[in-house]
Amino acid sequence: MAFLTPAFLIGLGALAIPVLIHLIQRERKRVVEFPSLMFVRRIPYQSVRRRRIRHWALLLLRAAAIMLIVLAFARPFLRKDGDAIAATGGAREVVILLDQSASMGYGSHWDRAREAARQVVRRLSRDDRATLVLFSRNAEENMRATSDKPRLEAAINAARVTSGATRYGPALKLAESILGQSPLKRREAVLISDFQKTGWSGSEDAHFPEDMTLSAASVAEASTTNLSVPSISFARAAFSGQERITVTAGLSNRGGAPLNDVPVTLSVDGHEIDTRRTSVLPHTSSSVVFPPFTLMSGNVRGNVRAGSDPLIADNTFHFVLAPSEPVALAIVDALERSDASLFLSKALSIGTTPAFQIDVTSTSRATPTTFDKRAVVVLNDTPFPPAGAGALKRFIERGGGLLVVAGDRTTWPSTEAGLLPGTLGQAVNRTSGRSASLGFLDYSHPVFEVFKAPHSGDFSAAHIFRYRALDVAPNTRVLARYDD
Template identity: 30%
Template sequence: MGFLAGAFAIAGAVGASIPLIIHLLNRERARRLVFSTIRFIQMSHQTNVQRHRLKRLLLLLMRILMLLLLGFAFARPFFAQDPATAPELGGVRNAVIILDTSYSMQYEGVFERAKKEAINRLDGLDSADAAALILSADKVRQVLPLETEHSHIRTVIENAETTNYTTDYLDAIQTADEILKGISIGQKQIFLVGDLQKSGWENFLETDRLSPDVDIEFVNIGEEQPNNQAITDINVPPVVLIEQKDTELVARVHNFSTERIENLNVNLYIDERKADTMEVDIEPEDSTDAAFNLQVDLQSESAHTGWVEIEDDALEIDNRYYFTVQSMQSIKVHCVNGEKKRSDIDDETFFLTRALKDVGDEGAPIDYTESVTIPSEAALQRYDVLILANVKQFSTVEAERIKTFVNSGGGLIITLGDQIDSSVYQQHFGGADNPLLPCTLMQAVGDPIGKPEFKVIASVDYKHPIFVPFSNPNHGDFGKGRFYRYYQTAATADATAIASYDDGNPALLEKVYGNGRVLCYTSSIDREWNDLPIHGVFLPFLHESVKYLALKQAGKVPDYRVGDALEYIGSRDGAGKEVAVFNPDKKETRLELNEQGNLYFGATQNPGIYSVHRSGETTHYDVVNVDTAESDITPRDPEELTSLLVGSTEADRTPTEITPEVRQEYREDVEKNQGISMYLLLAVFALAVGEMFLANRV
């Protein structure tokens, strides 16, 4: 036993002698006189005298105990081990076990070995040792705090399962270090049980070392010579048109082993049916492409899902790669004519209409319609591209309708002219944090009447998909068109000028808006401000612009990975309506669309095909794949990792010392936790009550 304030214990012992001294001083010795006549009375009263004497002795004992216990209570007693062997001062370990649950641990037999090694480390601890557990992957982490009850940790380890996420050892090790920082004294140990693959250490910096008093042991349970192949990427056109009869899908297959792979079967599945198969040979640590003829039903406009897979190996999760493709019979284009004329030749869309309706044998099929008003929201959903041709004005509601159309994936072409009121466009489409317009409209310059001067398109980005077909000689010259009048504009920060006049002013600007894109043509689409429509480059330029917007947006497939939130873009009229989301296991989740008619679904723990079903609407599909950076399971050297985390010399380590301050802190903590003083005070109180009761009867 120890005391935090030993002087009070001494004072209590001294005080306990006071009742005894008083008792001895007050004791009187009576003279014995024998009277024969009272011996019978003495014999009858002897029993009462003995009982009275016993009560007085008991009362004396209670008073002695009261003073003694009171002194001990103020002395703050405690029972503790020697500091050199105390668990809190290094006599036992505080261990954190990190168990890797990333998908590379699904390699045949690896995770079962990992769980056994983790349990062995747990069993190696004494009963007084404290342990914590971290189940680690990229985006999933379960943490059990430090405790001396190991059975719960054992149960969690035995029931642990791998995830489909990648490895992030940095997050797990930093979490373990934070747990051990809460221990002011004692041995601190981290056990990392995993395959130690290289990709899990890419985020480490020199400053990410462990605390100086923390040790780490790496338990490498990975294969020395892993044999793994994976499909790392797929190149598939997001949209297939009728005229694209020989569309190619290319799957990239990588061999992560050190041996050559021959006659590896690669299979293509479309709409859950096997469509094609081929064999490939792959050199060690190399990739090869498997090219398939994409055969989908072009007679109907619908979304198709599929996957490419290779034959099973020791790690199966990365053997399949999912994709979606949209089949289209035609590109649906709607134009709002801002300057309708009785005479066709003078009409704003005269040349535009004829260019888009004349697709020839090589061009993409275009379903062209026209109106003089902005279509309704329901009508807009049927179109792939909307053209605003010299439209003078529109209401706030119509402007919001157009923004929603583009944000949900539609393509928008804005052409300017003499009907344009720049203030209207700036009010509805510009000036915000994320304006729809790719530029600020300043002023129209030039003279389209006298035509004394003109500008030409002198700068074109031939790497842009619209202009790639014109990059070779004799494939179209934009410099032949004369521009007598155009709008001076200033591109916004997130917009790009992909064609410019010879004075540097933009001729064509592009901006990404939500899931859609906007093109702004700064002159007119007819011959009123320029003569480009009469040149041969005009028709293919319009076709490429429409095709770029339609195919770029209609087939813009997000590259979702396991754990990413899926985004469903709807319309405002669907706000609050219920949809059903099915995961790859066909498990249904019912959710409500938000006030914009959109939906975010985050439960994507498994790779595969996810579908969103809404009454009266076509089914929406998204695919989720694993991150194949995890497929390379080549490990890092444990010695190299130890040097990375704890330093290479003993000078980098700081041993734990039991200083007088640490000893005192330990004693105070033990006394506080045991609370013996409180029990002693309660005993004093009980004795005081008993003493008062007994004293009244003596």
């Protein structure tokens, strides 16, 4: 037995009250009136205090009444293990919510979390069903509604920590949806996490009905040490015809203890440029400025590494530096109209960080050299260019970017199917009825991340009347979907 509010058990001390009442209660004196006291013998009066309990039954009744009142306020309940409950209450629908956000990579958090998930699976009875949900910023069903314990444990063992942030709202909403669709009467969800405070913003509308239960399994530690490199900024300057880069690294100490004399190292193309030492107070941020270095080649890889702690994933910030030159971009369209790419060209020409060097050509005029020395190629509602056979694949393998604006004129040969994340379908016409809108956006991707803050743009207000369907290939990350 356990109690929801055990603090009320202090009231059991009130059991002493009936005992004190019995011990200090005095007998009532009977007064007899006489017309004269001259014939009554005088006897000295002595007050005798009661030293023993005579009415045991009354005392026990009073003590029992006080004890029942105290226990009622303490709200007792009985604990039962999964097998006993399943034997008495029928089959269960269980949803295991396993946090795989970046913070779960701290120390042994992830190993203990997976072991907790395996324990939930092992406690399932023969008729129980379980769904495994992995979540970080978003939530997804990894395995749904199965009684196959080996498959569930294999899925738990195959799960990995991601780089995403913690968000509990999507996971709880998904669990509520899964349990709400279950025909079983006993529905439970188990949330396994290190319970980061930033994971719950308070704006999520997740409510479990009274007939659903939610239990939590925490793998957090009482005290943690974590130094991260959350940001890097670059200052560019010209010197003797060369570009000089000054790197400033931001540091954040999320632990409760100060970090002193921490080494912070800047490396570029595998060579250590400089190491600075700094100190960061608990729950504060700091920054380190490295001496400038010359950017010699076109693109260089680098990183800033700070200290070492049980969460190594955020101790290093990786970056790629490119010279401050315009991004060469080629737009290939059908050129049925002279202004086919006018709005796209104008929108790209607005940007200055970086600036774009835009060349527009038609499908018939495109040659393999069109893709040379370009950073990005845009196929704007055009048939697949004959010159792109093989050339586009080599362009992408060299690190080039390809953006396909699929329209009525877009075609794609089966020999180049590997360049698309799916198979193009027919055009969808929504002009006669209700227009289409964007039903899903992945705000965790850099493309949409700048729009996730309030008042940063409302994509739901955009109306789309015609578009091409796409049959998405497996293991493809979808950034946005229409409402159909």
